[in-house]
Amino acid sequence: MSKYIFILFVIVLVSCKSTSSKIVDGYKYIQKDTVKVKDWKLVWKDDFDAPKIDTTKRTKIPKNNADWGNYMTSDSKCYNISDGKLYLKGIVNPDTVSDSRPYLTGGIYTKGKFAFQYGKIEIRAKLESAQGAWPAIWMLSEENKYGKYPRNGEIDIMEHLNYENQIYQTTHSYYTLELKQSSNPPHSKTSKFDKEAFNTFGLEWFPDKLVFTLNGKETFTYPRITGVDKSQWPYDQPFYLLIDQQLEGSWVGKANPDDLPVQMIIDWVKVYQ
Numbered sequence: 001m002s003k004y005i006f007i008l009f010v011i012v013l014v015s016c017k018s019t020s021s022k023i024v025d026g027y028k029y030i031q032k033d034t035v036k037v038k039d040w041k042l043v044w045k046d047d048f049d050a051p052k053i054d055t056t057k058r059t060k061i062p063k064n065n066a067d068w069g070n071y072m073t074s075d076s077k078c079y080n081i082s083d084g085k086l087y088l089k090g091i092v093n094p095d096t097v098s099d100s101r102p103y104l105t106g107g108i109y110t111k112g113k114f115a116f117q118y119g120k121i122e123i124r125a126k127l128e129s130a131q132g133a134w135p136a137i138w139m140l141s142e143e144n145k146y147g148k149y150p151r152n153g154e155i156d157i158m159e160h161l162n163y164e165n166q167i168y169q170t171t172h173s174y175y176t177l178e179l180k181q182s183s184n185p186p187h188s189k190t191s192k193f194d195k196e197a198f199n200t201f202g203l204e205w206f207p208d209k210l211v212f213t214l215n216g217k218e219t220f221t222y223p224r225i226t227g228v229d230k231s232q233w234p235y236d237q238p239f240y241l242l243i244d245q246q247l248e249g250s251w252v253g254k255a256n257p258d259d260l261p262v263q264m265i266i267d268w269v270k271v272y273q
Helices: 003-018
Strands: 021-024 028-031 042-046 079-082 085-092 103-105 107-109 115-117 119-127 133-141 154-159 166-172 188-192 199-206 209-214 217-223 239-247 262-272
Touching: 085 107, 085 239, 103 239, 115 119, 119 133, 119 154, 119 239, 154 199, 166 209, 166 217, 188 217, 239 262
Parallel strands: 028 115
Antiparallel strands: 021 028, 042 262, 079 085, 085 103, 085 262, 107 239, 115 239, 119 199, 119 262, 133 154, 133 239, 154 166, 166 188, 199 209, 209 217
């Protein structure tokens, strides 16, 4: 073996050993559970430069029976891409004859097209306010590892209500919702933000903790703990991303049609591992 070939072989071998993540089924980015450092490398992004919604990356969220999904639609009036930004809108329904719902809302998710396990995600967005507006950036499990919701958990990177000047960052699971363990450890925190500006909402996800961020600064950490029901930590599987401009719900209350339309403007999404 020549000296050159030997050196090349060593470089390839070292590179293979240092690889910290792999792609499963063509779209699930899985990082090793031994990762502990913050030496992030960009693995996936969505910067909304195309004139239309890229259906290889995301899907419009259909109407569903969840509290937040009553008005979800694929109607183009609730979606727009302009100047490298995605606009998701909540509007008064202009045609209640063909669709009796009073409002329509736009949202996208990456279910079946992109999911990841461990890493860092950031979303730069601007939130408009309205009575009954409930914009959210959140994550759900791609697989059904532990059973029906909420056993696989939910990660709310950002939720905003009405005209408030704060955001909510939360985890939900069987442990917090059914076993009512919302303070051991604390599973939610509010943080003040400038609602008139673009902000970067983020999460750093490790095998033993979820670190929520706002504009690059840590807001709070949800740790994996021992000595409690195992449902406390369902966050050991790939999750997909949802971004939606919701209207109404038991938490946010009724919408005021005079405040509409309202929209969430997304500049970009970046995922690192």
